[in-house]
Amino acid sequence: MAFDSLSDRLTLAMRNIAGNGKLTDKNMDRMLKEVRSALLDADVNYLVVKDFVARIRKEYEDMEVRPGLDPAEQVVTIVRDAIEEILGKEPSPLEYATSGVTVIMMVGLQGTGKTTSSVKLAKFIRDRQSRKPLLVAADVKRPAAIEQLQTFAASVDVEVFTLGHEVSALETSRKAVEYAKEKGYNTVIIDTAGRLAIDEALMKELTEIRDEIDPEEILLTVDAMTGQSIVHTAETFQEKIGCTGLVVTKFDSDARGGGVFSVRAVTSVPVKFVGSGEKVDDIDIFYPDRVASRILGMGDIMTLVEQAQEKIDLKESEESAKRMLEGQFTLDDMMVQYKQMRKLGPLSGLLKMVPGMSQYANQIDDDDTDKKMKVQMAIINSMTPEERRDPTKLRGTHKSRIAKGSGTTVNDVNQLINAYTRAKKQMSMLGSFMKGKMF
Numbered sequence: 001m002a003f004d005s006l007s008d009r010l011t012l013a014m015r016n017i018a019g020n021g022k023l024t025d026k027n028m029d030r031m032l033k034e035v036r037s038a039l040l041d042a043d044v045n046y047l048v049v050k051d052f053v054a055r056i057r058k059e060y061e062d063m064e065v066r067p068g069l070d071p072a073e074q075v076v077t078i079v080r081d082a083i084e085e086i087l088g089k090e091p092s093p094l095e096y097a098t099s100g101v102t103v104i105m106m107v108g109l110q111g112t113g114k115t116t117s118s119v120k121l122a123k124f125i126r127d128r129q130s131r132k133p134l135l136v137a138a139d140v141k142r143p144a145a146i147e148q149l150q151t152f153a154a155s156v157d158v159e160v161f162t163l164g165h166e167v168s169a170l171e172t173s174r175k176a177v178e179y180a181k182e183k184g185y186n187t188v189i190i191d192t193a194g195r196l197a198i199d200e201a202l203m204k205e206l207t208e209i210r211d212e213i214d215p216e217e218i219l220l221t222v223d224a225m226t227g228q229s230i231v232h233t234a235e236t237f238q239e240k241i242g243c244t245g246l247v248v249t250k251f252d253s254d255a256r257g258g259g260v261f262s263v264r265a266v267t268s269v270p271v272k273f274v275g276s277g278e279k280v281d282d283i284d285i286f287y288p289d290r291v292a293s294r295i296l297g298m299g300d301i302m303t304l305v306e307q308a309q310e311k312i313d314l315k316e317s318e319e320s321a322k323r324m325l326e327g328q329f330t331l332d333d334m335m336v337q338y339k340q341m342r343k344l345g346p347l348s349g350l351l352k353m354v355p356g357m358s359q360y361a362n363q364i365d366d367d368d369t370d371k372k373m374k375v376q377m378a379i380i381n382s383m384t385p386e387e388r389r390d391p392t393k394l395r396g397t398h399k400s401r402i403a404k405g406s407g408t409t410v411n412d413v414n415q416l417i418n419a420y421t422r423a424k425k426q427m428s429m430l431g432s433f434m435k436g437k438m439f
Contacts, residue, residue: 006257007295009038014076014296023075028060035079043227043258048086048265055082080292086261087288092245092270094125095216096187101180102131103188103213106247107206107237108221110194113249115139115149117221117275118191120283121247123156124273125187134185136176137162138169138209139193149191156280159185169193170208177213190215198233203240210241217244219272222259224250230259234267245272248286252276329424331380331388331416338373375408376416382406391417 013034017027032053039049059078096102104121108114122133135153137160139145146162153160161176173190180188192209195202210218220243222230230248237243248260251274264270271286380388382405387394394402399413406412 004257006038006042006044006261009041010035010079010296013038014079017075028057028075031075032057039258039261042261045228045231045258045262045266048262051265052082052086055085076296080296083295084288084292086265087291088264088270088286089288091285091287092272093285094129094272095244096131097216101177101186101188102217103177103190103215104217104219105190105192105206105209105213105215106219106221107192107241107243108194108247109198109233110142110196112194112221112223112226113275114194114221115145115191116152117247117249117273117283118189119149119152119156119158120275120280121219121273122153122158122187122189123280124283126158131187132185133158133187133189134176134180134183135160136173136188136190138172138176138190140165140167140169140172141193145191145193152280169205170212173209173213198236206241218242219245219247220269221247221249222263224248224257224260224274225253227259228262231263231266234263234269238267238269243267243269245270247271247273247275247283249275252282329420331383331391331420334420334423335377335380335388338377342370342373375406375412376419378406379403379408379413379416391420 013031016034017023017031035056036049036053039052040046044052056075056078059082060075063074063078094102094104106114106118106121118135122135125131126133135149135158137146137149139149146160146165150160150162161172161179163172163175167175169192176190177188180186190209190213192206193202218241220234220237222233224230226233230246234243234246246263246269248271251260260271274284274286276282276284379402382402383391387398387402394413394417396410399410403410403413
């Protein structure tokens with residue numbers, strides 16, 4: 001996540017003040033100094049940091065210790081509420097027209113992932129909000145821009161409206177809205193042109209489209225890796241054409257996140273969506289409260305549950321889990337679990353969403369974990385159905401054949417069998433325990 005380094009330092013600061021046992025002005029000052037330093041190092045706007053620290057100090061001074069609550073824990077709550085306030089308090093949903101066609105203009109500098117985000121957003125609103133989107137190729141200046149949009153959109157089965165490079169972006173946008181009305185589309189997403197830097201020609205083109213089409217949403221795409229320049233870009237676009245929200249790409253990166261933290265406080269433009277990967281499903285609504293919890297190492301169970309519901313086959317997982325608890329665990333079940341885990345993304349990312357586990361996320365080498373998982377899946381795929389049901393009966397000749405077929409070694413095969421044996425034993429013990437509890 002874009003706030004990982006900030007999260008590590010704030011979590012440590014909160015842990016230190018909670019470990020003092022007694023809350024005093026002295027250790028409170030020490031904590032606020034660390035918070036201030038962490039925010040500035042994360043490239044958060046100086047005025048935002050100043051206001052943030054002042055708010056926490058005032059809340060602390062006015063705090064009435066509630067019976068049964070640790071004062072230090074109340075300070076953590078104050079910090080969390082302050083972060084949430086800066087990020088926006090509540091998620092900012094898309095504004096749809098009460099009738100007719102809703103128009104969404106996607107704007108931003110070149111290289112921020114605007115075209116990719118346009119397609120992701122189209123799939124998101126179709127699959128999760130039951131809309132019928134039409135993408136519009138209005139970037140008519142950049143070579144291959146139209147083809148890029150068409151190729152990506154085809155992968156998610158969303159139509160792209162284009163009149164080619166010879167027709168202006170304004171005319172293309174106007175005709176696209178007319179086409180949407182004729183064909184029954186209720187949402188038009190216009191992928192406008194970008195530039196390497198803000199210039200008058202770009203702003204003039206975007207202003208003309210805005211004035212002619214009157215979109216319900218103007219979403220600015222920004223790259224989380226660009227730090228404080230997010231704020232400058234948002235201020236300029238807001239001044240020139242007006243923006244209703246931001247789409248932050250590369251939110252899963254190890255960027256310092258200061259720009260994302262600052263932008264709403266400085267510009268009043270809310271973050272509406274974040275892109276968290278390269279896959280077309282990797283776009284999510286921005287929930288300030290959930291992000292605030294993750295920044296302080298408190299996890300994000302709601303997002304984890306939602307991702308599980310969207311990305312994994314719950315029926316297949318439940319059937320596999322039932323067999324495992326009944327002592328019928330096979331390598332086919334292990335394969336099911338591996339496939340489901342890989343759909344959810346890197347293990348370190350999952351740990352960050354589990355309360356109390358974020359501190360262990362940095363100890364995970366995701367590339368190494370994924371590589372080992374692929375090796376074990378290859379070995380399982382090289383076995384016969386009978387061998388997958390009970391690999392403990394495999395002999396040396398069988399293991400050699402499996403290793404050769406999977407491009408691995410006999411030692412790799414033995415490691416898989418040992419892991420399977422341990423897992424089966426643990427599942428059997430858990431199943432027996434649960435039956436005893438039920439009885």
